[in-house]
Amino acid sequence: MSTQKTYFGSLEKYQKGAVEVLADDPKNYAFSNIFEVASTSKPYEKVAVGKNLKYVIEALRAEGTSPWFACAHDEAALCMDGEIEVHYVKPDQAPVAANKEGTVKLSAEPKGTKMGWVKIRRGHQALLPAGAAYQFRAAGKPGVLLVQTILGDATVEKWAEICQTKA
Amino acid sequence: MSTVANQQGLTDKGLGYKAHSIGGFRFERDEYFAHIFYPGGRHIMPVDAFLRALMRDVAWGFFYGTVNFDNVFGTVNHYGTVEMFIGLFNEAYRSTNRHHVETFESKDLKKVFEQMLQDWVNEGFDPFAAPDETGAPFGAKKGNNTKAIQRQRMVADRMVGLPGDLGYRTDQNGYPLNRQFQDIPTDQPEVHAEPGFEKDVHAYNFFNYVARSDVTWNPSVVSCVKDSQFCATTEEHILPITHGNDRVEWFIQATDEIIWDIDDRATGKPRAKVVMKAGDVAAMPADIRHRGYSPKRSILIVWENNDGTLPQKYASGQLKPYPVEF
Numbered sequence: 001m002s003t004q005k006t007y008f009g010s011l012e013k014y015q016k017g018a019v020e021v022l023a024d025d026p027k028n029y030a031f032s033n034i035f036e037v038a039s040t041s042k043p044y045e046k047v048a049v050g051k052n053l054k055y056v057i058e059a060l061r062a063e064g065t066s067p068w069f070a071c072a073h074d075e076a077a078l079c080m081d082g083e084i085e086v087h088y089v090k091p092d093q094a095p096v097a098a099n100k101e102g103t104v105k106l107s108a109e110p111k112g113t114k115m116g117w118v119k120i121r122r123g124h125q126a127l128l129p130a131g132a133a134y135q136f137r138a139a140g141k142p143g144v145l146l147v148q149t150i151l152g153d154a155t156v157e158k159w160a161e162i163c164q165t166k167a
Numbered sequence: 168m169s170t171v172a173n174q175q176g177l178t179d180k181g182l183g184y185k186a187h188s189i190g191g192f193r194f195e196r197d198e199y200f201a202h203i204f205y206p207g208g209r210h211i212m213p214v215d216a217f218l219r220a221l222m223r224d225v226a227w228g229f230f231y232g233t234v235n236f237d238n239v240f241g242t243v244n245h246y247g248t249v250e251m252f253i254g255l256f257n258e259a260y261r262s263t264n265r266h267h268v269e270t271f272e273s274k275d276l277k278k279v280f281e282q283m284l285q286d287w288v289n290e291g292f293d294p295f296a297a298p299d300e301t302g303a304p305f306g307a308k309k310g311n312n313t314k315a316i317q318r319q320r321m322v323a324d325r326m327v328g329l330p331g332d333l334g335y336r337t338d339q340n341g342y343p344l345n346r347q348f349q350d351i352p353t354d355q356p357e358v359h360a361e362p363g364f365e366k367d368v369h370a371y372n373f374f375n376y377v378a379r380s381d382v383t384w385n386p387s388v389v390s391c392v393k394d395s396q397f398c399a400t401t402e403e404h405i406l407p408i409t410h411g412n413d414r415v416e417w418f419i420q421a422t423d424e425i426i427w428d429i430d431d432r433a434t435g436k437p438r439a440k441v442v443m444k445a446g447d448v449a450a451m452p453a454d455i456r457h458r459g460y461s462p463k464r465s466i467l468i469v470w471e472n473n474d475g476t477l478p479q480k481y482a483s484g485q486l487k488p489y490p491v492e493f
Contacts (some may be wrong), residue, residue, distance in 0.1 A: 004347050004463050004464075005350060006347075006348060006350050006351060006422050006423060006463075007422060007423050007424070007444075007445050008422055008445055009444070009445035009446030014444070014445065014446050015444045015445070016444060016446070016447060017420075017424070017441070017442035017443045017444045017447045018441075018442055019439055019440075019441050019442075019449070020439060020440040020441070020442065021438075021439050022437045022438055022439055022440070023436065023437065023438050023439075024429070024438040024439045026439075027489070027492075027493065028450070028452050028488075028489040029439070029441060029449045029450050029451075029452070029489075030448075030449065030450045030489075030490060030491050031441070031447065031448070031449045031450075032447070032448050033444075033446045033447050033448070034419075034446045034447075034448060035446045036446075049448045050417045050419070050448055050450070050470060050490075051490050051491050052395070052415055052416075052417060052470065052471075052472040052490060053472060053474070053477075053486075053490075055392065055393075055394070055395040055472055057417070057419070057448070057470060073392060073393060074325060074326075074391070074392055075392060076326060076390040076392065076397065078373060078397075080421075080446065086370075088364070088367070088368055090364070113361075114361060115360070115361055115364040115367060115368050116358075116359045116360040116361045116364055116368040117359050117368070118356055118357060118358050118359065118368060118369070118370040119356060119357035120356045120370050121352070121354065121356065122352065122374070123351070123352060123372055123373055123374030123375065124356040124370050124371065124372050124373060124374075125326070125327075125370060125371060125373040125389070125390060126356070126369070126370035127325070127326050127329070127367065127368075127369040127370070127390075129366075129367035129368075129369075132367060146419070148390060148392050148395060148397055148470075149392060149395075150392060150393070150395070157491075159491050159493035160493040163493065165493075
């Protein structure tokens with residue numbers, strides 16, 4: 001049986017690789033590290049760390065209680081560090097137009113039916129279902145979420161700050 | 168066009184293997200090598216490397232873009248048809264006009280490749296496994312390994328574990344934790360769905376699911392947002408092919424480390440080395456080819472945009488080969 005240890009990253013301890021350029025521009029690779037991004041982000045700031053035309057992946061620092069969010073399409077949240085609850089509400093009235101893409105930040109908890117909640121830890125992936133409103137709650141030490149979604153009003157793009165720019 | 172397996176090969180030594188032909192290409196194997204004959208020449212590859220690459224090309228349905236078996240031979244997916252080539256992306260072959268390309272219907276080439284795998288993969292050799300996990304492919308024909316070569320790529324419609332979607336991997340259904348992931352946490356998330364919301368309030372242990380994969384370098388879709396696909400895979404040893412992109416894709420290193428060699432897609436000239444550690448995110452531009460090295464089995468998320476219009480948009484220059492400008 002192998003005794004090799006699996007290495008995870010965390011906010012407290014991570015190593016970052018690099019683009020070692022031979023004949024290229026490192027910016028072409030938009031290279032970043034989600035733990036480093038989350039270590040300098042505001043709580044629940046949705047910082048794009050990947051962008052493929054309209055699609056994005058966002059790194060979020062999960063600390064305390066988030067605003068309520070909603071989205072017209074499915075999203076997915078992968079917990080990379082910490083312990084985070086996700087609480088869901090089915091709004092009585094859709095807070096987001098059906099054809100709008102990306103996450104929308106709500107001003108308050110919408111009126112509606114409680115759908116339930118999940119508690120996720122490192123390595124767990126949660127569905128953020130289309131049409132639901134949801135809120136993240138991290139009571140303990142800050143965590144990190146990786147959200148698969150579409151570029152939206154709440155997405156923050158600050159590529160020059162987070163990516164390797166020099167060889 | 169011939170797609171039949173021929174009984175007698177040019178290199179035949181009575182080892183029990185058949186030759187396989189399609190168009191002007193003819194494939195033969197002996198104890199150690201795959202021999203690729205084509206109009207104007209002959210190419211040779213170590214048979215273990217050839218079979219591992221062939222397995223990925225078949226399993227991925229020729230994948231996104233170019234599958235370079237080595238720096239000479241490979242395939243280009245045109246999604247319905249496939250180009251099979253010698254030297255198409257090799258500067259020396261191109262500059263001396265020694266390259267050779269033929270186009271086939273995808274289903275015809277897939278059939279020949281599947282026959283070749285069935286014939287050439289011996290009992291005890293699993294081309295999907297890491298070298299430390301399987302036997303050797305060398306020598307005379309000895310049985311086959313049909314179960315290993317007929318694995319289906321796993322694709323979730325929405326997310327793994329949802330009712331009616333792709334199921335979990337467990338000890339009970341034949342997916343134990345891999346030997347190098349014995350320390351992966353297998354705890355389950357707490358899920359408290361109110362009645363009627365079981366299809367929406369959902370979470371599962373992604374690391375536990377991926378760590379039970381019995382294949383290497385074979386992404387399976389775990390979650391989708393329209394055409395955005397998270398394709399999770401366990402990697403160990405060397406990516407058996409060099410993947411030439413026909414669109415931008417992204418890598419998210421979830422555990423451990425992979426080192427990527429990045430070459431120019433068209434010429435093969437080295438452009439960069441990308442060292443990715445747990446938590447690192449990097450784009451693979453649309454004009455490169457890449458090959459990864461994973462010293463320990465690691466978890467990688469390959470993030471793909473499955474929009475079928477993208478290859479033409481990148482090829483025509485309508486889209487730039489890199490994903491963001493800053």
